[in-house]
Amino acid sequence: MDSLTYVNQNKQRFLDELFGWLLIPSVSADPKFNEDVFEAAEYVKKKFEEAGAENCELIPTDGFPVVYAEKIVDPSKPTILMYGHYDVQPADPYELWETPPFEPVVRNENIYARGSCDDKGQVYMHVKAFEYMMKNDALPCNVKFIIEGEEEIGSKHLDDFLRKHKDKLKADVVLVSDTSMIANDCPSVTIGLRGLSYMEVEVVAANRDLHSGTYGGAVANPIQVLARMISSMKDENNHITIPGFYDDVVEYSKEQRDEMAKRPFNLDAYKKELGIEDVEGEAGYSSLERATIRPTLECNGMWGGYIGAGAKTVLPSKANAKISLRLVANQSSAKMSVLFQKHFEKIAPKSVKVKVSVLSGGEGVITPMNSTAYEAASMAMEKTFGKKPIPSMEGGSIPVVAAFEKILGLKTALMGFGLDTDALHSPNEHFGLFNYYKGIETIPYFFQYFTELSKK
Amino acid sequence: MDSLTYVNQNKQRFLDELFGWLLIPSVSADPKFNEDVFEAAEYVKKKFEEAGAENCELIPTDGFPVVYAEKIVDPSKPTILMYGHYDVQPADPYELWETPPFEPVVRNENIYARGSCDDKGQVYMHVKAFEYMMKNDALPCNVKFIIEGEEEIGSKHLDDFLRKHKDKLKADVVLVSDTSMIANDCPSVTIGLRGLSYMEVEVVAANRDLHSGTYGGAVANPIQVLARMISSMKDENNHITIPGFYDDVVEYSKEQRDEMAKRPFNLDAYKKELGIEDVEGEAGYSSLERATIRPTLECNGMWGGYIGAGAKTVLPSKANAKISLRLVANQSSAKMSVLFQKHFEKIAPKSVKVKVSVLSGGEGVITPMNSTAYEAASMAMEKTFGKKPIPSMEGGSIPVVAAFEKILGLKTALMGFGLDTDALHSPNEHFGLFNYYKGIETIPYFFQYFTELSKK
Numbered sequence: 001m002d003s004l005t006y007v008n009q010n011k012q013r014f015l016d017e018l019f020g021w022l023l024i025p026s027v028s029a030d031p032k033f034n035e036d037v038f039e040a041a042e043y044v045k046k047k048f049e050e051a052g053a054e055n056c057e058l059i060p061t062d063g064f065p066v067v068y069a070e071k072i073v074d075p076s077k078p079t080i081l082m083y084g085h086y087d088v089q090p091a092d093p094y095e096l097w098e099t100p101p102f103e104p105v106v107r108n109e110n111i112y113a114r115g116s117c118d119d120k121g122q123v124y125m126h127v128k129a130f131e132y133m134m135k136n137d138a139l140p141c142n143v144k145f146i147i148e149g150e151e152e153i154g155s156k157h158l159d160d161f162l163r164k165h166k167d168k169l170k171a172d173v174v175l176v177s178d179t180s181m182i183a184n185d186c187p188s189v190t191i192g193l194r195g196l197s198y199m200e201v202e203v204v205a206a207n208r209d210l211h212s213g214t215y216g217g218a219v220a221n222p223i224q225v226l227a228r229m230i231s232s233m234k235d236e237n238n239h240i241t242i243p244g245f246y247d248d249v250v251e252y253s254k255e256q257r258d259e260m261a262k263r264p265f266n267l268d269a270y271k272k273e274l275g276i277e278d279v280e281g282e283a284g285y286s287s288l289e290r291a292t293i294r295p296t297l298e299c300n301g302m303w304g305g306y307i308g309a310g311a312k313t314v315l316p317s318k319a320n321a322k323i324s325l326r327l328v329a330n331q332s333s334a335k336m337s338v339l340f341q342k343h344f345e346k347i348a349p350k351s352v353k354v355k356v357s358v359l360s361g362g363e364g365v366i367t368p369m370n371s372t373a374y375e376a377a378s379m380a381m382e383k384t385f386g387k388k389p390i391p392s393m394e395g396g397s398i399p400v401v402a403a404f405e406k407i408l409g410l411k412t413a414l415m416g417f418g419l420d421t422d423a424l425h426s427p428n429e430h431f432g433l434f435n436y437y438k439g440i441e442t443i444p445y446f447f448q449y450f451t452e453l454s455k456k
Numbered sequence: 457m458d459s460l461t462y463v464n465q466n467k468q469r470f471l472d473e474l475f476g477w478l479l480i481p482s483v484s485a486d487p488k489f490n491e492d493v494f495e496a497a498e499y500v501k502k503k504f505e506e507a508g509a510e511n512c513e514l515i516p517t518d519g520f521p522v523v524y525a526e527k528i529v530d531p532s533k534p535t536i537l538m539y540g541h542y543d544v545q546p547a548d549p550y551e552l553w554e555t556p557p558f559e560p561v562v563r564n565e566n567i568y569a570r571g572s573c574d575d576k577g578q579v580y581m582h583v584k585a586f587e588y589m590m591k592n593d594a595l596p597c598n599v600k601f602i603i604e605g606e607e608e609i610g611s612k613h614l615d616d617f618l619r620k621h622k623d624k625l626k627a628d629v630v631l632v633s634d635t636s637m638i639a640n641d642c643p644s645v646t647i648g649l650r651g652l653s654y655m656e657v658e659v660v661a662a663n664r665d666l667h668s669g670t671y672g673g674a675v676a677n678p679i680q681v682l683a684r685m686i687s688s689m690k691d692e693n694n695h696i697t698i699p700g701f702y703d704d705v706v707e708y709s710k711e712q713r714d715e716m717a718k719r720p721f722n723l724d725a726y727k728k729e730l731g732i733e734d735v736e737g738e739a740g741y742s743s744l745e746r747a748t749i750r751p752t753l754e755c756n757g758m759w760g761g762y763i764g765a766g767a768k769t770v771l772p773s774k775a776n777a778k779i780s781l782r783l784v785a786n787q788s789s790a791k792m793s794v795l796f797q798k799h800f801e802k803i804a805p806k807s808v809k810v811k812v813s814v815l816s817g818g819e820g821v822i823t824p825m826n827s828t829a830y831e832a833a834s835m836a837m838e839k840t841f842g843k844k845p846i847p848s849m850e851g852g853s854i855p856v857v858a859a860f861e862k863i864l865g866l867k868t869a870l871m872g873f874g875l876d877t878d879a880l881h882s883p884n885e886h887f888g889l890f891n892y893y894k895g896i897e898t899i900p901y902f903f904q905y906f907t908e909l910s911k912k
Contacts, residue, residue: 194669208730208883208884211882220734223757224690227684278807300772420670
């Protein structure tokens with residue numbers, strides 16, 4: 001039985017099992033969900049066992065555990081190390097969800113829930129593809145699974161984990177489904193990801209909130225100071241003004257940029273889908289380039305003063321922001337965090353005190369098109385989609401991909417089945433039923449082609 | 457018995473009664489406290505009755521009611537119209553209060569509670585001063601009290617109220633204790649207040665929160681757009697850049713400024729008390745001038761994106777801010793709100809949509825030193841403090857003072873007993889026991905001197 005037939009025979013069960021996982025609010029960023037994060041780890045561990053995996057366990061780290069599972073069919077055969085994560089982004093703001101984030105439903109052929117695509121839905125495709133291969137005697141090589149619980153908070157303990165379990169994790173390639181395709185009728189394999197430095201900053205003026213009538217105009221307003229500092233970090237061309245920020249950026253040649261520009265992209269449709277009149281970004285680059293091969297500085301959150309209903313005439317004591325840098329090759333996350341921190345401290349006026357905390361970081365990554373990893377993914381998608389996938393740069397970050405290369409010496413195949421429009425990290429995150437089932441159908445072919453290509 | 461003796465005989469009871477009022481969280485800005493606001497009105501109405509006032513009632517408005525009480529001793533005698541408010545500012549952020557805002561306590565000779573000074577504590581001085589005059593046959597003139605419940609939200613319905621009850625409110629002067637003195641050993645009478653325009657703004661970029669990896673750099677970030685817009689509204693000299701903003705500002709002469717500069721002010725002590733290294737404000741003006749005779753634009757709150765714990769890589773859909781203008785004579789609040797709104801809409805880039813809502817406003821005011829109102833207040837304070845009070849400009853706003861002049865044709869005596877350091881509108885608001893009792897002692901002298909001066 002081929003994988004398509006197996007999927008078609010088991011559609012409802014595959015959905016029900018995923019729903020059971022999506023019900024668990026495994027938000028790693030927020031301590032109040034700690035128990036749920038552990039429960040989500042247990043859930044998927046059990047599902048690996050049921051699918052026929054061996055040596056399933058929760059391997060502890062200094063944070064949330066890594067779920068491990070494996071099936072060694074023959075030590076002389078290649079080994080695929082599949083990576084994913086069972087933690088999810090916070091669901092705030094809850095009020096913008098049409099249905100509650102942790103009560104999965106199918107609507108318009110999409111599964112709506114936090115984590116439906118990123119990354120529980122995409123991980124669960126692998127669990128079910130593995131089940132197919134086990135039940136149909138179609139597993140052509142060895143497989144090891146590591147599903148972590150801290151991807152959304154910067155995979156803080158994964159480097160340690162990889163170093164500590166280097167032997168156990170011995171493999172020939174890493175397979176990850178945590179990226180997107182260009183469109184359902186335009187499959188793609190990801191060849192590049194941006195790196196990330198994520199900071200939280202605090203600006204403190206007076207030692208207490210003040211009455212804005214009594215003190216307004218005479219004492220620094222930390223919200224306005226922070227607004228000024230953030231604004232000053234991009235110039236009128238939206239170039240980032242942090243000294244040294246662009247020093248290590250790899251500039252693409254005209255030929256490379258022309259090649260990338262062949263990727264289907266319609267600016268009007270892009271604007272319409274986002275509901276915006278105009279885009280905004282670094283002068284001299286296209287929207288696609290701005291979101292993939294160019295670094296950026298984004299304020300992910302800002303708060304200060306009175307944010308309740310009505311008017312409160314307060315001159316607040318402090319203001320905070322979460323600011324992240326998306327980095328491109330060869331910018332080092334650690335180095336850029338330091339540059340940011342130094343610059344932020346330097347531009348602070350004497351009227352305030354500032355504090356910068358680095359919350360997380362990760363390196364960008366490039367997977368060459370001539371690697372076995374890329375080739376196997378490309379062939380698998382061509383087989384099930386009926387057309388050759390396009391190589392695609394992505395703007396997001398999967399910090400561990402660089403670590404796989406550095407620590408384990410492995411290339412990563414980035415074969416994702418989601419779409420950019422799936423509202424990852426946003427209210428109403430969803431994952432197409434088409435994509436979910438197509439993923440389960442495609443993954444076994446990756447196993448087959450990777451095994452075949454490895455023999456050559 | 458003089459008022460000092462009466463105060464000394466009733467200290468504990470005066471405190472207990474005020475505590476009973478402070479227990480009621482009458483936050484007018486937040487609908488969840490609606491019932492408490494009404495309860496606070498009932499409480500003080502009952503206390504006026506107990507003190508001997510007549511015709512006590514809650515007069516309805518389209519918002520919260522005005523508490524009315526009066527004592528007419530002789531229609532041929534002067535009438536003092538006392539004004540105050542029973543609503544309080546929101547107590548957020550609660551976690552910064554050393555003791556809960558609505559559980560009053562005495563600590564270091566201060567009463568700690570939201571509203572302890574602004575304005576319940578100062579209003580209650582009048583209730584008890586009235587009680588003294590009634591019990592000791594010392595009320596020399598007629599008195600009418602109006603205590604409103606919407607001062608902290610811009611006294612939205614008070615103009616209507618004044619117009620509708622113009623006859624009922626016929627008087628010779630308005631007496632208000634909702635301002636501060638320079639120091640306990642440096643009494644002062646307020647001669648000027650700033651006006652206010654309070655706006656809430658919203659900047660919307662994409663129609664949903666986006667993944668900052670996928671879209672960061674390519675789509676406008678509303679937090680950064682708002683930060684840029686707010687920053688652009690002050691230039692490098694902290695002059696406000698809204699066209700026409702300064703057109704109506706009354707510039708003070710060198711002589712006037714020199715006179716004001718005689719007010720005791722120690723910049724080092726000011727900085728130390730606020731815990732700041734440096735002040736910040738409009739170039740060319742002193743800290744005192746910046747906070748009194750110069751207008752300012754202050755961001756009272758700002759929020760957007762993810763503000764929870766940890767890192768969320770979101771490119772938010774929208775950002776909001778509360779922005780207020782403090783205005784000086786002769787800036788019209790309504791005109792400045794319109795100028796702000798037009799300017800804000802004009803400077804918005806095409807990549808976002810903006811919305812401006814005017815939440816409240818009020819005109820600035822000047823009480824001349826040669827008025828009977830000022831003179832009576834000055835004499836009363838000199839009597840009880842043992843030194844002549846200094847005339848003082850204040851940076852805060854009491855929007856209704858302009859309305860008393862415009863609608864009722866009355867001058868206002870601004871005789872407040874709080875201090876700038878009482879943390880009004882801030883966590884740990886407090887009111888000195890000295891100030892509370894001194895107010896009760898002083899007010900009957902205002903009644904006496906105003907009546908005497910009116911005879912001349």
